[in-house]
Amino acid sequence: MIRFMKCPPNIALHHLALCLGAMICALLSVTRTDADSTEPVREPLYHESLRPQFHFTARYWDEYQLHPPNHHEGWINDLNGLMVHDGEYHLFAQRWWSAWLHAVSTDLIHWRELRPAFGKDEEYGGTQSGGGVVDIHNTSGLGDGITPPMLAFWSSTDNLNQCISYSLDRGRSWTKYKSNPVLVHPYRDPNVFWYEPDQKWIMILYGPADQSQPVTAYGFNGENNDAHELRTFTPGEWTCSAVRLFENGRVTATDPSDTSESQLDIVKQHLSSEALFIGAKSDQSESLRGDVAEILVYDRPLSDEETDAAITALQSKWGFIATPQPPDLPTDGLVLQLDPQSAAIDEEGRVSSWNSPIGQSPQYSQPDSAKRPKFVEAALGSRPVIRFEGRQFLSGKPVLTAGDDSFTLIALWRRNDANGSQVVFEQNSMTRQTGARAALLSVSHQTTENVYLLFSSKNLLDWQKLDTVIPDSFECPDMFELPVNGDPNEQKWVVVDGNGDYLLGRFDGRHFTTETPKQKGDYGRNFYATMTFANMPTTDPRRVQLAWMRGWDDYPKNMPFNQQVSFPCELTLRRLPSGIVMCRYPITEIEKIYGESYRFDAHPITPGHNPLSALHGELFDIQVTLDITKSDCTEIVLNIKGNTVRYDTQRGIIESCGSSAPLPPRNGLVDIRVLVDRLSVETFGNHGEVSITNIAYQDNTQPHLAIRPISGKAHIVTMTVHKLNSIWNQPSDKYAPPHHAHTF
Structure with missing residues (x-):
């Protein structure tokens, strides 16, 4: 028997909108009837009707197909080898072990995809996930004495050989190391970072525990x-x-x-x-x-x-x-x-x-x-x-x-x-x-229990196993140190699991000691295989994270791309009443793509009153601060083109597109921020205490935004809505969008 109650209203609307959208796009993509070609009419690259406009997606090069499957052009999954070199941010990602995709940016917002860096071969099969480093001091000896080598670590598809590729020309061409593998140990996803106190490199690897059953x-x-x-x-x-x-x-x-x-x-x-x-x-x-x-x-x-x-x-x-x-x-x-x-x-x-x-x-x-x-x-x-x-x-x-x-x-x-x-x-x-x-x-x-293992090296080529096992861990590890509340005298090491959950603890160069149970990194349905930029400039010591918005069959069947990357977020550690929490919050560079802005201050809202009714568009950065002490509604609801973000004032729970998380008020206030793109809704609570990442289609039959309280009034301290521009309009180093503010 069919149970319609399983879908939240936004999901049901999504299916309706998707069906209508598919019909429209099918009409737009009618095949040519001339004898010379049956290829669908292509929309301009990056401006296809459903392609995200401020989230990175993979492009096609020589192989155009709709809803490309893994291994094919237009597909993207795990984030790999994020690094900064010579003024450029380098984004690498999987094309499902067939190749490492590669894109560059000067501002973490506007990206230019290059041809894949390297890919599968006959000797080691595919090039699975891993991390990357810039070998500033040429400890590997792979440099030419002028340009520091960029090294990418990857696993062969036998889940045994850990290998490297390197570049001497700012990542424009790559060479597989002739003496690969640099480590023979199961399983995969080697991520490498510099440990300054011991002047050595550390590799964290997803692998098996010593005993099996x-x-x-x-x-x-x-x-x-x-x-x-x-x-x-x-x-x-x-x-x-x-x-x-x-x-x-x-x-x-x-x-x-x-x-x-x-x-x-x-x-x-x-x-x-x-x-x-x-x-x-x-x-x-x-x-x-x-x-x-x-x-x-x-x-x-x-x-x-x-x-x-x-x-x-x-x-x-x-x-x-x-x-x-x-x-x-x-x-x-x-x-x-x-x-x-x-x-x-x-x-x-x-x-x-x-x-x-x-x-x-x-x-x-x-x-x-x-x-x-x-x-x-x-x-x-x-x-x-x-x-x-x-x-x-x-x-x-x-x-x-x-x-x-x-x-x-x-x-x-x-x-x-x-x-x-x-x-x-x-x-x-x-x-x-x-x-x-x-x-x-x-x-x-x-x-065998899924664990993370640690190795050390002085030269990136010869590795020794350390006597540390990080239990209950699976795929795509990341490991780094962050200050608590920005205090450099109180630091914690963070180990991030493949699904974005994390542990906090101590690391002395040999042993990682866990100090907390595993905590949620993101509460959404589409968040996996995260990675952070490991070598940000000393003038900008932020830890910036990206994630694969994994949704196997959730992406449109009539578009020449498949899967997308989350918006870059800064990670910080904050001490809360519940303990130390890692917070995720959109990087400030998002302001580079702000268009028109609308601000509402000290604004009580009653049922039937929608101050956002005049706002239309498809790309938004919405920020709302609620004073719970002055609100008597049971819920406050944001309707965003068929998708819903709601806050339960009585239970202290936020829900976004069907995914929920606890979000207690801080000093009587609740901060909600929502990034809206064509295929996503990313919601953040209390400046990153909560992060919810979901794929979400837009219902264009509901063109405007709406905010409404349920069973009472809501008191808004401040509400700002920024319309966003596409990141694909102009090159990143020349882009300076207009910014017009409206105050109500």
Whole structure:
């Protein structure tokens, strides 16, 4: 059943706007009808209708295609090797290990993309993520005595060899070091910085802990929205399991022993209704080697009591337990029941089709006899089972409605080996789409804890491992020192995880000592693989961070780019009542692209009064300071072209495009800042205490801005709205936009 409540209003509006936008852009991109060309009509580069105008996106060079996939021109992901050299900021990023993309800027705002710096080869495969340094003192010996070499550290695609490329001409050409690798150690993403007290270089590397252990578990797979390892199982033994997904994204896995749960991003989940597969994934990349006795699917999440009843009923039916009066199977919402007794068998004893007597009586079949599973008599007591031996599957019509986000998947199954991921059954699309899958998936692998490891070097070429492990860390590390409240006498080391979360602690050149639990770096859905500029000029010691706004299938299908980079933010440590917090706040250089500005001072707002009703546009920097002590509304809401930012005055919570974070007032005041681009809304609370980064489409049927209080009045201390200009208008070193201010 479809549950429309899963989408916040802005998401629903987004889908409407996206559909309308797609229709319009499809008309704009009508293919030519002449015999010479079928290429879509191109909009001017950087000025395509949906390309972000003050966020960096990758360009095409020789390969023009709409919605380019990873490895192709126009795609961008992890930030790499951010550095400053000879008056230029250098931005490097992944084209999914095929190449390091490269762009330069003189102001961190206006960027000029160069041809990729370097890329994959036959010897080391791809060039995965890593950091970069400017070797000012030529410790590596790779310089020419005149120009300090720029070094980029990257991992080969075997996740073992750590390599370097270097440049002697301000990054315009790059050479792979002839004696690569400089370090042989799993896994990847080496990031390097200078440790001044010991006059040495430090590398932080995502790698494995020293000991490993086997993991065999099952859970839910929603395609890039997963909870794989909810409950454990034993290969060769039967498992009776129920996986439930709820409207709020809660996902549970229940077996006779217990229930475990996790949380999915329900906004990403949008189930496809193309096909249902048993024994394999829709693209056959995951296949079951084991047996299936029975499958049940409900179009709603069963209650805990109903789940227990269903599991007990199956166990009793199949002889695992003896119950004088076993409970009946719940029937409300049951849309699929498959028992081997209803299977059709070919002359070779294989299952040609498996039929369900429930609902529309769906049938799951396999026309290719070589891919049919076996029908095994008396395999479980006196009852038959269906045996899959890898690359065998049955498929047929789906039973859950497209877009359904709440259901129950139950199976009695046995997996025979401990090799890789194997799907028991799933409803899915025929092509990979985020959130389109609902699978009962089992996984088996040797696991080691994901950790960061530290190495040191005097020359950037020879590395020694340090006796430090930073636990519970995954991919794309960053590590640096920051003063607390700007005090140079109180410094903390920060270790940033791949998802932007961070630890604070001490570092003495050999050991990192954690002093805080991991804290949130950003509360949004689209924030990953961050990196900071490591060698800012001594006259400008800021720590500036960029992030990949990861959104696998969230970017427009009718544009020649895919993915984007967050707006540059300065990182600072601030001591708050809750402890020391790393704050993210847009760099002041944003003022370079200010256009017209509107200011409202000491302004009470009542329901029905919208002081922003005259403001139209698509690029904004909105700053609002609220006096909570003089406001009696329950909420204050900003409507930004179909997207919503709201502050709950009673609970002290800010929500932006469906993502929420705690934001208590400071001295009775709450500061909210919102950056709005064509495909993003970035929200900051209390000057960076909270950061929320989300992909967000604009609804052009709602052209103006709106601010409104709910159930009372709101007192605005000050509100400023700056219209923003495109960063692509003129070269960065010549750009000086007009700035007109209006005060109300």
